[in-house]
Amino acid sequence: MFHPLSLYIGLRYTRARRRNHFISFISGISMVGIALGIVALIVVLSVMNGFHKEIQQRILSMASHxxxxxxxxxxxxxxxxxxxxxxxxxxxxxxxxxxxxxxxxxxxxxxxxxxxxxxxxxxxxxxxxxxxxxxxxxxxxxxxxxxxxxxxxxxxxxxxxxxxxxxxxxxxxxxxxxxxxxxxxxxxxxxxxxxxxxxxxxxxxxxxxxxxxxxxxxxxxxxxxxxxxxxxxxxxxxxxxxxxxxxxxxxxxxxxTQVHSNFFSALAMEKRMMSIILFLIVAVAAFNIVSTLVMVVTDKQSDIAVLRTLGASPARVMGVFMVQGTAIGLIGTLVGVVAGVVLALNVEPVVAWIEGVFGVHFLDPSIYYISALPSDVQLVDVLRVGGAAFAMSVLATLYPAWRAARTDPAEALRYE
Structure with a gap:
């Protein structure tokens, strides 16, 4: 038999065509939400890094070290x-x-x-x-x-x-x-x-x-x-x-750093607050996993009861649904990180294309000294965003998995 059992059943639930298509829809929305939140966070942080780097270079082109x-x-x-x-x-x-x-x-x-x-x-x-x-x-x-x-x-x-x-x-x-x-x-x-x-x-x-x-x-x-x-x-x-x-x-x-401490402290605070705001988008998408798994647990009451009667421990049942929720979060995180890095590396031509198609200027050269969106993708930001999103996805699985582990087999099979 495939071991560990929790991983096998959890991945099978993730791949299977469920009878309840609404649950599948919510799972897809959770993945897309996590991916979009990560894309937005990586792109915004990269653009802010680019702006900060550009400003620092301009300041230090005149100021001494x-x-x-x-x-x-x-x-x-x-x-x-x-x-x-x-x-x-x-x-x-x-x-x-x-x-x-x-x-x-x-x-x-x-x-x-x-x-x-x-x-x-x-x-x-x-x-x-x-x-x-x-x-x-x-x-x-x-x-x-x-x-x-x-x-x-x-x-x-x-x-x-x-x-x-x-x-x-x-x-x-x-x-x-x-x-x-x-x-x-x-x-x-x-x-x-x-x-x-x-x-x-x-x-x-x-x-x-x-x-x-x-x-x-x-x-x-x-x-x-x-x-x-x-x-x-x-x-x-x-x-x-x-x-x-x-x-x-x-x-x-x-x-x-002493001469311009207030200015660069303000830039760092701006980046920190923007990160917190955008992380809320990822958090909302990650906790959609809670509602998805709660509905899955309700839908699979009889399956859980059968597993328990066959000798599956509460920890093993809990692991099944943690695997399922973690798989959703992992897929969304990987898609979001890859798409975010690709978009951040190409943000300038993408913005130029949008400006050309719609005839708008995000940074009007007559007003702003920087007329293009600079981007500086930093590995530490990508790892931090991806890691935090995945960690929130795993945390979101705990409560539904705990509820599944507490299922009473006799009560679940009473009306079957």
Missing amino acids: ATLSDPFGGGLDDWRPLLEQVRAHPDVVGAAPFVEVQGMLANGSRVSGAMVRGILPREEDQVAELRRDMIGGSVDDLVDGEFNIVLGRDLAGYLGVAPGDKVTVVTPQVSATPAGVMPRLKRFTVSGVFSVGMADYDRNAAFIHMRDGARLLGLGDNVSGVRLKLTDMWAAPRLVREIAYDLGGAYRVVDW
């Missing part, structure tokens, strides 16, 4: 030997000095706040991708003493300037003049425009040559800090601690 600065908020006067020291570290890919100030940019009656950063163009290439994001002019136009400035696209649009126009940079530092204390200001020539695709930079950032910035801020030969690019951006918290230890704790070291 880590920054060294004076712990007391002043400038660094020993930045040249510091550069050589950190560049010798095996986990540092590049390093560049900078000066930075929150100032105001003015063109006529139009005034806007902005983060003004002074850079050395060639050095900046080691830690950021400003050169790649230029849509007008060149980073190399930032020459010492010429007082040129590169603006974000949205900032230039708000000020109404283009390459060749003049803007006035006003800083919080003050100078004593015969007319009294006045803020420091300087006329700069717009030499270029960049576009990162992030409003934080395109609307609020401007770049000048580091020497021009030092003159404007009265820093002399000092700089505000040193920006670092690391071998592994995801290991930045650990690497910056090692670098700070190697430097003897003489500098304030901040990595990108």
Whole structure:
């Protein structure tokens, strides 16, 4: 005889043509529901991963992986030997000095706040991708003493300037003049425009040559800090601690996860809440198995009684219906995982086809900087979704199987 008996009978019940077609229909709905829930969850998580990855890349194309600065908020006067020291570290890919100030940019009656950063163009290439994001002019136009400035696209649009126009940079530092204390200001020539695709930079950032910035801020030969690019951006918290230890704790070291912690925490919370919401779809489909098995148990009362009279233990009877419900959940899970991964890997052409057929735009390029749906399928998400769905399916079999195991043979066969 086929062993184990519970597996044989449970699989036979799953394959058999039941007299009650409604039960078969409910079983099919349970499988389809589990599969659709898993597909939706995998696709949504993959798209969210793609968005997060895209946003992180855009942020880190301008922001450094880590920054060294004076712990007391002043400038660094020993930045040249510091550069050589950190560049010798095996986990540092590049390093560049900078000066930075929150100032105001003015063109006529139009005034806007902005983060003004002074850079050395060639050095900046080691830690950021400003050169790649230029849509007008060149980073190399930032020459010492010429007082040129590169603006974000949205900032230039708000000020109404283009390459060749003049803007006035006003800083919080003050100078004593015969007319009294006045803020420091300087006329700069717009030499270029960049576009990162992030409003934080395109609307609020401007770049000048580091020497021009030092003159404007009265820093002399000092700089505000040193920006670092690391071998592994995801290991930045650990690497910056090692670098700070190697430097003897003489500098304030901040990595990108600290600078943008609120933003990335919000993204992580959004993904977590979306996962919970979509898991409810899978849970509803999984617990349809309960109603399916309850009806099967009711329909098979006489069969259960015969098995009991032939010596089947309650545990073996319970195993029969657990196998049947688990088979339903396993089929739905496998179909959902395969379909979800395939759709997630091809979500961009699928969305493009839908847009072409129906003439709609899910991400209007005139509104959103990202005009296509990026997708990043991660194995851990697929395994987590599939495992959770299958586990819920197994749990859903316990109550109906327990009821079957409690069937009284004499009572079930009384009217047979």
